[in-house]
Structures are given as C-alpha cells and as structure tokens.
Amino acid sequence: MSAAVPTPNAALTLLKTVWGYDAFRGVQADIVHTVTQGGNAMVLMPTGGGKSLCYQVPSLLRDGVGIVVSPLIALMKDQVDTLRGLGVRAAALNSTLSPEGVREVEAALLAGTLDLLYVAPERLLLPRTLELLERAPVALFAVDEAHCVSQWGHDFRPEYQGLGVLPERFPQVPRLALTATADDRTRADILNVLGLRGAPQFISSFDRPNIQYRVATKEGPKTQLLDFIRSEHPGDAGIVYCLSRKSVEDTARWLQAQGVDAVAYHAGLPPRERTLAQDRFLNEEGLVVVATVAFGMGIDKPNVRFVAHLDLPKSMEGYYQETGRAGRDGLPSTAWMVYGLADVVNVRRMLASSDAPEEVKRVEAAKLDALLTYCETASCRREVLLEYFGEAYQGPCGHCDTCINPPQVRDMTREAQMALSAAIRTGNRYGAAHLTDVLLGRATEKVVAMNHHTLPTFGVGATHDEKTWRGVLRQLVSLGYLAAAEHHGLSATGKARALLKGETTLALREDTLSARPGKRDRGDRTRDRASRAPVSADDQPLFETLRQWRLTRARAQGVPPYVIFTDATLKAITEFKPTSHATLGTVSGIGQRKLSDYGDEVVQIVRDALSGKTVTLPDPQERGVRANSAVLGVLNRRGPDALDETPAPASVADALRDLRRTLTRETGLSAYVIYTNAALEALAERQPRSLDDLRDIPGFGPKRIEAYGERILAAVDRVLA
Structure with a gap:
C-alpha cells in the first residue's frame, strides 16, 4: 500500500479509501504532510484526538514499514485488529508470540509485506531487533505515549529513555513523538531523548467538549456511584478508578451485588484473570471495569460513556489522561469524581513519605496542588483544566457541574483561624475527626484524656455543624494551610501564619459547607439521560438493531465490536439511513474494505427498518x-x-x-x-x-x-x- 512519491492529494485519498473520512481534523493534515516528506515532529494531542492517524497515514504513503513503539501489549493488539479490519497489513512483535510467530513477523518485515509493525520499547532495544530494523525498509518511527520518556512525566518508564538510540542508529528515518499530556519540562525531555530539537511541535486543543466534568464531596462513595450509574448511564460501558487493590475488589463485588455488570482489574490479579477482564471489556457492551490506574493506557475502546474516580488521582495529568478514556468517539460522556478530606491527606502523606529526590517531590507536589485547585474551584472546571495545560479557554463552558449549579463562595477567614488554632494548640498531630470534636466542644474520651477540653479553642465552633468543619479542614489541606503528617495528623504550615495574624483573608466554597442537595426528581434524570443519548428517541430502534448486528458480527470474527463500526459511525448510519452502497460509502468512518465486507447487511437492515419489517438477527x-x-x-x-x-x-x-x-x-x-x-x-x-x-x-x-x-x-x- 506504500507509494514511493506521494501526490499532494494522496493523503486525503488514502484517508477516504481506508478509513472512510473525508477530511483530516485540526493539525492532522500538517503532521501527515511533515512526516510524509521525511520530517520529524512532536505531537501533543488529547486522548481521542486522532493521534494514530498521524503516523498510520504516513506509514502507508512512504516506502517501507512504519515502526510504532507502544508500551502495552493490549494496545498493540487493539490497534492491529482495527487496522487489519481496514485491510492494512499490520502486525505486532511482543512477548505473546511463539518463536514461530516471531519468525513469521520478522520475515514479513524483511520482505516489505507489512505496512505497520507495533513493538514494545524493551523488544525494540534488543540487539537482535535493532539489527533486524537496519536490514528492513523502515518508513518512520512513531513513539506513542512519549511522555513515558521523562522522569518529570506522570508515567515515567525507564525503558523509554533507551529510545535515544533511534536518532543515533537511524538518523535518516523520520521520528514522530506523540502524547496526550506533557508539561514544558516533560516536553523538553522528549525532544532531548528522541533527538527532536528543532522539529516542529504540533499542539492541538486539549478541550474535549463532549465530556461533562463533575466533582463532588464523598458522602457514601459506593452509593453515590451506584446512583450515578443507574440514573445516567444504565447499560453503558464505563471505568471506575480506585486507589487501592482492596478498594477495587470491594467496589466491584458491591456493584455486582447491586445488579451492575462489573469486573475488577488490578496488577495483583492472576494474569489470566486480568486478561479475561480486559477481553470482556473490549468485546462486550455495557461492562463496567473497576480498576487501579494499571488499567487504561492500552484501551482504545471508543464508546466508554463514563469514567468515575472514587479516589483522588495523583496529578492533573493523570486525571486528564484517565478521564480522556471516556467518549473517544466524540459522543456525550461523563467524567465523574468524588473525593474527601481523607483522600487529600492520604495523597499528600504518600508524596511526603516518598523516596523520590526532593526536586521530583516538589514537582509532584505542584501537580497535586493544581489538581486540588481544580477540585475546589468555584469557577468553570473546563477553564481551570485547560489553563493548566497552557490553553486559554473563553468560558464558562456552561456544561460542567460548576457552570450548571454555580457554588457560592464567602469569607470564611474566622472559621479558618479557629481550625488552624485548634491544630496548633493540640500539638499539630491530630486528625480531622479529633480537631472537629474539639471545635464542636465534644468531650469525648480521647479529648478529655488529652486535656483538650481545657483549651481556649474547645467549643469555639459550636455554632457550625460537623459537615461544615470537615469541609473547612479539607479545603485548608487542599490549599496548603494544613499539612498531612503521620497517622493522618494535620499540622499548620508556614502559609497559615499570615492568615492567623489577620494579614490576609480566605474565601471558601459554600457548597462544601452545607448539606448535600436533595436528589433530583426522576423527570430531571430522564431528561439528562436523553440529552446524552447518541441518537433521538425515534432513531433508537434502528440504532439498537445496528448494535445487535455489530455484536453478532464481532463475535463471529473474534474482535471487539468497535472494530466493525464505532458508535459514531452507527449514529451516522442511523441519522443518514443509506439504502444503497453508494450512499453508505459517504458515511464517515466507512472505507472501501468495510463497505465491501458489511455493506449488503447494513443496507438491508436500514431498508427493513424504513419499510417497517422486523429485522431477524442472530441473538447477540x-x-x-x-x-x-x-x-x-x-x-x-x-x-x-x-x-x-x-x-x-x-x-x-x-x-x-x-x-x-x-x-x-x-x-x-x-x-x-x-x-x-x-x-x-x-x-x-x-x-x-x-x-x-x-x-x-x-x-x-x-x-x-x-x-x-x-x-x-x-x-x-x-x-x-
């Protein structure tokens, strides 16, 4: 499929023929042109923004095979399955192959009968692989998840730093670094390690307008999660992130007991169990995976309708990348998170007790501060999120929770002073529960035993309730006025001095200081669900029929349903209702191979639907x-x-x-x-x-x-x- 001298329109022709798209998005066309002409490039593009096309199209246009460095076997398999479904000659070289399978792939590489080859960094750096690549016709090197190169990135992987061998041994082969998250320091490392200094940097908008961002305080997280799934995403595929393995397993079991089709995934599970969980998630509709962050980087499933966090992530980059796994197909999706004081204390304490160098800990602390600012903000979440990545956003977006229900902010300087004084007078070593008891004037056994009932701060906050004080303490920790010590103890920081002296004031969100609003009525929830449905109510029967057909086809071929067609393509078919191959071929996402493979069946389904006939399909x-x-x-x-x-x-x-x-x-x-x-x-x-x-x-x-x-x-x- 490679062409020695691509014509100016070759990329667009290929895009339409193979992928079924009429035009590139954003900076994709410029990237493809740069790399096709033999240039290097650095690409920052959000998850779901179309990074893969930036190296797949040039690999098919240039002579030779495109070598894609990918960190996870699951990601390689997913990409290879999708490409082979499009008629592209793709393969992967990794540890899952038998010796015979390795020899077959290597022979195809040397023979020039591959368009794309996916390889893990560890495999690529083997002397045997490097020698093989020196004998093969290589079109380009694409380094996916390139932020893994940098120790300043949120997902550093030492093996990625060895990729500096590429510019040394293959100086004439174009190199393309791609990532969804990289601050200035991480970006500089990528450019240095991969020898891309002077190469053009293509930075797309980080905005994902189809994702609704929502953050709430914890008030029974499992029940809150169940309420969210049942009311807004019943039957949808989703990912639920938890911080610990135990929490993952407990949450998955609890959801199963409540009738939610859920499965657990974390690195401590047996390999076969992890494989089953991931395969089920990819190949079934509507499964919820409860996981640690070990799950996700290798998942290209486009119709994940929600990502939920039951615990606070460690950085804004991690949060952005994890939430970006929702709605890759561009359809409405939700990023939902609950967090509490214990989360803030735990993450800060883990960071403080880390063995990392002090400079690394300072960088990580700054990233955590940015995430906490995002959580506590009273302004548009999308504005705060995009500002962190250096992108100006003309908001408010009108779509996130703070835009829909703006929280009130008021001066809470006096309450903050009371809380800080309680922490100091009790010795800067007690947790939030004990400080709350002191502020409320509760003479508990522990308070009396420590003689804290005799302190001037005992009972000074009795005019407020417990929820108020826990909200104040959480925000003081989030904002850096209180630090997390050992055993969940809280201590006043140097930043608190000016506040205690009255030299500065502090405004806090009122929504964290009041009772949780009552549950919305069923009519509101129904309207919310309808507003996020892929298609209109009238088109829903046809859409579901196409989904059933897709699932049956996927089962027969042993591939995930989205390899057949994405939800976005099914939505376009449902709305356009093509009744011939010619019109079906104009639908975005349907190239020649898929038109040939599935055209007759899809057209017949649409015709039957329009004529009122009952469509008979194998029971998915x-x-x-x-x-x-x-x-x-x-x-x-x-x-x-x-x-x-x-x-x-x-x-x-x-x-x-x-x-x-x-x-x-x-x-x-x-x-x-x-x-x-x-x-x-x-x-x-x-x-x-x-x-x-x-x-x-x-x-x-x-x-x-x-x-x-x-x-x-x-x-x-x-x-x-």
Whole structure:
C-alpha cells in the first residue's frame, strides 16, 4: 500500500479509501504532510484526538514499514485488529508470540509485506531487533505515549529513555513523538531523548467538549456511584478508578451485588484473570471495569460513556489522561469524581513519605496542588483544566457541574483561624475527626484524656455543624494551610501564619459547607439521560438493531465490536439511513474494505427498518453467553471441547472463526498468530479431514499442526457432520 512519491492529494485519498473520512481534523493534515516528506515532529494531542492517524497515514504513503513503539501489549493488539479490519497489513512483535510467530513477523518485515509493525520499547532495544530494523525498509518511527520518556512525566518508564538510540542508529528515518499530556519540562525531555530539537511541535486543543466534568464531596462513595450509574448511564460501558487493590475488589463485588455488570482489574490479579477482564471489556457492551490506574493506557475502546474516580488521582495529568478514556468517539460522556478530606491527606502523606529526590517531590507536589485547585474551584472546571495545560479557554463552558449549579463562595477567614488554632494548640498531630470534636466542644474520651477540653479553642465552633468543619479542614489541606503528617495528623504550615495574624483573608466554597442537595426528581434524570443519548428517541430502534448486528458480527470474527463500526459511525448510519452502497460509502468512518465486507447487511437492515419489517438477527446475547462460557471454561480448567455443547456454526468458516477466538482467549495470543485470515479461508475451502491434509495448507507447519491440528479437524468434522 506504500507509494514511493506521494501526490499532494494522496493523503486525503488514502484517508477516504481506508478509513472512510473525508477530511483530516485540526493539525492532522500538517503532521501527515511533515512526516510524509521525511520530517520529524512532536505531537501533543488529547486522548481521542486522532493521534494514530498521524503516523498510520504516513506509514502507508512512504516506502517501507512504519515502526510504532507502544508500551502495552493490549494496545498493540487493539490497534492491529482495527487496522487489519481496514485491510492494512499490520502486525505486532511482543512477548505473546511463539518463536514461530516471531519468525513469521520478522520475515514479513524483511520482505516489505507489512505496512505497520507495533513493538514494545524493551523488544525494540534488543540487539537482535535493532539489527533486524537496519536490514528492513523502515518508513518512520512513531513513539506513542512519549511522555513515558521523562522522569518529570506522570508515567515515567525507564525503558523509554533507551529510545535515544533511534536518532543515533537511524538518523535518516523520520521520528514522530506523540502524547496526550506533557508539561514544558516533560516536553523538553522528549525532544532531548528522541533527538527532536528543532522539529516542529504540533499542539492541538486539549478541550474535549463532549465530556461533562463533575466533582463532588464523598458522602457514601459506593452509593453515590451506584446512583450515578443507574440514573445516567444504565447499560453503558464505563471505568471506575480506585486507589487501592482492596478498594477495587470491594467496589466491584458491591456493584455486582447491586445488579451492575462489573469486573475488577488490578496488577495483583492472576494474569489470566486480568486478561479475561480486559477481553470482556473490549468485546462486550455495557461492562463496567473497576480498576487501579494499571488499567487504561492500552484501551482504545471508543464508546466508554463514563469514567468515575472514587479516589483522588495523583496529578492533573493523570486525571486528564484517565478521564480522556471516556467518549473517544466524540459522543456525550461523563467524567465523574468524588473525593474527601481523607483522600487529600492520604495523597499528600504518600508524596511526603516518598523516596523520590526532593526536586521530583516538589514537582509532584505542584501537580497535586493544581489538581486540588481544580477540585475546589468555584469557577468553570473546563477553564481551570485547560489553563493548566497552557490553553486559554473563553468560558464558562456552561456544561460542567460548576457552570450548571454555580457554588457560592464567602469569607470564611474566622472559621479558618479557629481550625488552624485548634491544630496548633493540640500539638499539630491530630486528625480531622479529633480537631472537629474539639471545635464542636465534644468531650469525648480521647479529648478529655488529652486535656483538650481545657483549651481556649474547645467549643469555639459550636455554632457550625460537623459537615461544615470537615469541609473547612479539607479545603485548608487542599490549599496548603494544613499539612498531612503521620497517622493522618494535620499540622499548620508556614502559609497559615499570615492568615492567623489577620494579614490576609480566605474565601471558601459554600457548597462544601452545607448539606448535600436533595436528589433530583426522576423527570430531571430522564431528561439528562436523553440529552446524552447518541441518537433521538425515534432513531433508537434502528440504532439498537445496528448494535445487535455489530455484536453478532464481532463475535463471529473474534474482535471487539468497535472494530466493525464505532458508535459514531452507527449514529451516522442511523441519522443518514443509506439504502444503497453508494450512499453508505459517504458515511464517515466507512472505507472501501468495510463497505465491501458489511455493506449488503447494513443496507438491508436500514431498508427493513424504513419499510417497517422486523429485522431477524442472530441473538447477540446467546452469542455472548457462548463466548463467555468458553472463557470461563478455560479458567475453570474445563476440557477443550467445552463449546461442543452449543449449536453447530452455519459454515466451516464460522466454526474456524469461533475456534480461533477460543484459542486466542486460551493462549493470550493474537488471532493472526493462531492462523491468519488467508489460512482460515484456505481451511474453509479445502475442509481438511486429517493431519496430512493440514500439511498441504500454506501457513501450517509442524508446530502449528501439533498445537491446533486436532482442534481444527474437530471443528470441521462438527460442521460437516
């Protein structure tokens, strides 16, 4: 698919032919032109902003193969599946491959029969891989998640710093660094390590207008989360982030008990359990994953409708990247977070007790301060968020929680002085609960034992309630007037001196000082849900029919549903209602390969819907149950023929796809490593009945026959019988 000398319109033609898009977005066209002509580039573009096209299109336009450095195997597999669905010759080189699979990929690389090759930084830096690349026709190097290069970034990975070898050994090959989050210091590191000084920097807007940002104080976080999911996102896919592994597991179990289809994911789970959780999230509709930040970087699922934080993230960069996993398809989505005083204290204490160098701790503290400012702000959240990344935003946005329900701010200098005085007079070592008891005049056993009931500050805050004082203390910690010490103790900082002396005043948000507003009525929630629905109520039946068809197709091919079509493309089909291939081909997101593969079926679904006919589709739920049963069977050590209890597929090709999907789940290998589509087609055509028959089929050597031969023959026999 590469062209030696791209014409001026070649990029646009390729974009339409392969991806089905009529035009590039924002600075994409400039980036593609720069790299296609052999130039280097630095790209800062928000999650979901279209970074992948910036290196995928030039890789197809330039001679040779585009080498993409990617940090996670899951991300590689996702990208490769999507590209192969578009007809692009893509592969990955990572630890999941068998020795035979590695040799096949390396042979394709040297032969020039690949358009894109994804590789982990550890694999790329192996002497064998570098020597291989020096012999191969390389079109470009794209370093994804490039912020991992910098120790100042929020996700530093030492192996990324070794990528400085690229400009040394491949000085003539264009290099492209891409990231969604990088401050000035991180950006400077990227330019230095990857040898990009002097290269143009393309910075897109960080605004994600389809995401609604909301932050609330904790008042029973699990119940608040359940209320949010049930009222606004029932049946939607979402990610819930928690700080600890225990919290992840507890929250997932609790959601399951409440009837929410949820699964846990964290680095401490067995690899097979993690793989199952991630595969379910990618391949099913409406699953909620409760996870630590170990989950997410490798997820390109475009129809995640919400990201929720039950604990405070560690930085604004982390928060932005994690919330950016919602709504990658551009449809309405929600970034929802609850936090409390304990979160602020815990994160500050973890930072203070870190073994990191003092300079690193100062940088991390500044990033945390920025996040806390965002949480406590009474102004437009979008303005604060974008200002952090150096982008001026003409707000307010009118869409975030502070715009919809503006909080009141009033002078709370006197209350702040009382709280600071209580902390100082009790020895700067007691937590919020004890300080609250002192301020309210509660003679608890602990207060009396410490003689704190004799202090001048005992009972000075009795005119306020407990919620008021916890809000004051939280904001004082957030704003740096109180510091978190050991055992959750709070101590006054040097910043508090001017406030205590009356040299300065302090205004705090009233919303944190008052009771939580009553729950909105059902009519309001219904309207909220309708306003975020992908399509109108009239078009909803067709949209759901297309989703069911997509799920059935995805199950048959062993790929995530969005690899077939994204929700955004289904929405466009629903609204445009094409009744011919010609009109369907004009829908954004439908290139030639997808038009050829799915055009007849989609057009017929639309025609039936317009004529009032009932569309009959294979039951996607039944297919989902079969697929999940296969996976659970592996986990429970059931036999390899667990699927034999289900009805036989309609054709040999379907049976072989089902088998490949099952083998992919069992082994964790990519589908093409089990056997390629070309091999599948050859198997379906020749219908082998013995191991000798398999030896005549291209792509089936002794090891592959030994590993999968009996299973393949059983699948063929089952259909033919």
